[in-house]
Amino acid sequence: MNVHVEARDVVKRFGPTTALAGAKIAITEGETHALVGRNGAGKSTLVSILTGLQRPDEGEVLFAGQPAPALADRDAWRRRVACVYQKSTIISALTVAENLFLNRQSEKNVINWRALAGRARELLDTYEVDVDAQALAGDLSVEQRQLVEIARALSFGARFIILDEPTARLDGPAIERLFTRMRSLREQGVTMMYISHHLDEVYEICQSVTVFRDARHVTTRPVADLPHDELVAAMTGEATAVYEARSRTPGESVVLSGENLGLAGRYSGIDISVRSGEVVGLAGSASSGKVGLAETLVGLRRADTGTVTVNGTKVTPGDVPAAMKAGLGFVPEDRHHEGFVPLLSVGENATFPIARKLGRYGLISPSRRRATAERMIDSLDIKTEGPDQPVADLSGGNAQKVVFARALVDDPTVLVVINPTAGVDVKAKQALLGAVEDAVERGAGAVLVSDELDDLRICDRVLVMFHGRVVKDVPRGWTDHELVAVMEGMEE
Template sequence: MTETQTAAVEARGITKRFGPTVALNDAGIVITPGETHALVGRNGAGKSTLVSILTGLQRPDLGEVLFAGEPAPPLTDRDAWRRRVACVYQKSTIIPALTVAENLFINRQTEKGPINWRALRSRARDLLEQYGVDVDADLLAGDLSVEERQLVEIARALSFGARFIILDEPTAQLDGPAISRLFDRMRDLREQGVTMMFISHHLEEVYEVCQSVTVFRDARHILTSTVADLPHNELVKAMTGEENAAYESRARERDDEARVVLSASGLRLKDRYEDVDLAVRSGEIVGLAGSGSSGKVGLAETLVGLRRADGGDVTVNGSAVRPGDVTAALKAGLGFVPQDRHHQGFVPLLSIAENATMPIAHKLGRFGAISAALRRARAQTMIEELDIKTTGPEQPVGDLSGGNAQKVVLARALSDNPAALVVINPTAGVDVKAKQSLLGAVEDATARGTGVLLVSDELDDLRICDRVLVMFHGRVVKDVPRGWSDNDLVAAMEGIDS
């Protein structure tokens, strides 16, 4: 930004406290018009608090926010805020039961009398066409893919007149091709003069799509730099305070004679996968890799009973499990970390203790009554083992950062010492330190004899696996032993392996 250029967005000297917790301490950010500016930092660094202040949902205790050099409007003037800034959150704000058109214009009907539905749908189609969103305005939003929901939210934000958009972990639930399409759309918007703040834990994405980056750590602003001038190791050091935060997997010897704790035979599900056989042994970590259309998530969800296969058998710890029965799978000795922690992983209003001990609640008391002391003690042990950053076992999980909430989900999955564990994208949307804790906990479980099926889009996650099963178009096409190269594994995932 030149000396005479006014910042599109500026936050100065922002301090925000929640009780004894200092969420932001004299922090700030300056974003140049028309740039894509990354905001990175560990969970708990203050990113979410800054977003809430930049979108007018929270008032800072100290400091000020300016848009194009002008002070931010009063918090009560929501229309003024919508004209200045919009946020596409990791957790979608689209209402599934409404159509795309209804979502685009919800709470915006200005005419008196009945709604003119034909005119509303026509305006929605024009808006979608204007911003290049190839979605039917009459579709129910619940039938859209994650990628399509995000594009609808971006179009809705721009329709208010906002030229500054915050993208909060937009790639967390997208596969490779969808991420590429999102980045192309972001570049198109930037050429149209839209300014963006991009929040991500994937540092390679920062280097691919952003021009500048700001780092927060421990509620403070650490640095702001052009991306081209900041080496990867310096960015990691700024985020963590350490030179290298990469997780190093532990040396482990495979026991090919260990008992099979999770198996599938001839498993098939129309339009998802077919003729899948697999076996996971005690003390083994088996990876499951593939593109978003490979069928890997559908297969994992079938193994735990979230989906019902059209044919084939699933065995957990030696016992055949009834298809489509989650309860039966859990009783047989299966632990599960779902892909969508927000909707399937925890109950946000319940405490850490209540969430983490759900599978073992019947063991924490007598005659059907749960001992609060036993539950609290067990939860405290889990908090210490997984390094969950919290005020205590009674804190609601909804108040935790994403990485710490994911640790609670994993703690619950491991609470009954399962024979087998299925985890789907366990490190999506969490920082490098949380990744270390989560992957370390998975390896700890393996050391205790648990067999793990690890489904992930992250190559770094898959490095802890003893072998990786690669799926392509619904079939397991390769069993890759430990020691693979990135190029070889990605080639197999994309179907170009020889």
């Protein structure tokens, strides 16, 4: 097979930091090729170079054996490569059709809206994307937005697509639908590079895998010839065991409870209680209501019925500050929009909840903030230049640790975390799950919402939700088959 895309001996530096050191990758025409590595391995930098957003300091990029276009020639780049990022680039305020042909609505000065809608429907039909061309993009699901982005990329003529953590916010059935679409595109000759921290997906959808570690190429192998433990060892430089949950005995006191909670269109009739020293999991599909329930417990959503009690205090519905004052810490689902302020420093983000305690008369003591931030950086092993570094400069795993720092900085007695390990590497997952268990060992109670079965293994019990109701309370020791069967509605 011919090599479709190749990066040779690529070096990229950002000041004193070497992001890529002689890195390479070669992707053959019509294959789905995985790129894996821990956060900070250089994956994102390579993507920026393969898409023409950055110029390598050394080395070269080739498409079908020909040198890459000049960076300024954006049209030439769009004809060669497109990237579907974990964070959607779809503009919510525009229709699907407008997003598909943004800046290409018409070759003339006047836009023919009916013709535009027709072109959009034809494009969507060609790639079997079941979305209304005239629907508002902001009303689409995560899955639908991804498919629209793929169709948009192909409409430029690109036959090479980079998929960056595409399943991070999808549930099981949506992932399978995405994989079906990817297999169909591959049959049509589309070449894909697939970036994921979910190694089981690499084995399911990819033919080859390249591993980066510490800014360097480590290995490229056919997926079928690379055992799972060898792949993990290549990523980490050592054999890494699966996270093992700690044994413990929950206390008797209830630190968080919800009674008869209901929210129209999301869930109804929910009763939940969490004891000191206990981790309670929430599992289910994206439409199960699990995230909405967790966001209600912390005050992000206002339930139509029922009450939430934190440490014996009934919290006003929809009042996040009241929940935090009562002793609750929270790790939101979307760290980019809800977890931190990118332009502010690690120290500022980590100490937001206790700013009032770091000084007098409304003034914050810089030395006290720095000392607190350094303590959190050390306890969570955040890889950073120090408290003054902007969070936006950190890798995904370390940025998520900052979100955890903010949740834990006031030593909460209740911790609610949603998809805490989405988009982070193997070692970061271990650190983040360990942080939850550390808090619980100190006497906190925790609610853990996750689409990852491995995350849920630290739970003392898992409440499985289906169509807005809790259908089963599953004790620790479940098998994947047992839990998935309940999640998919095959057992109650």
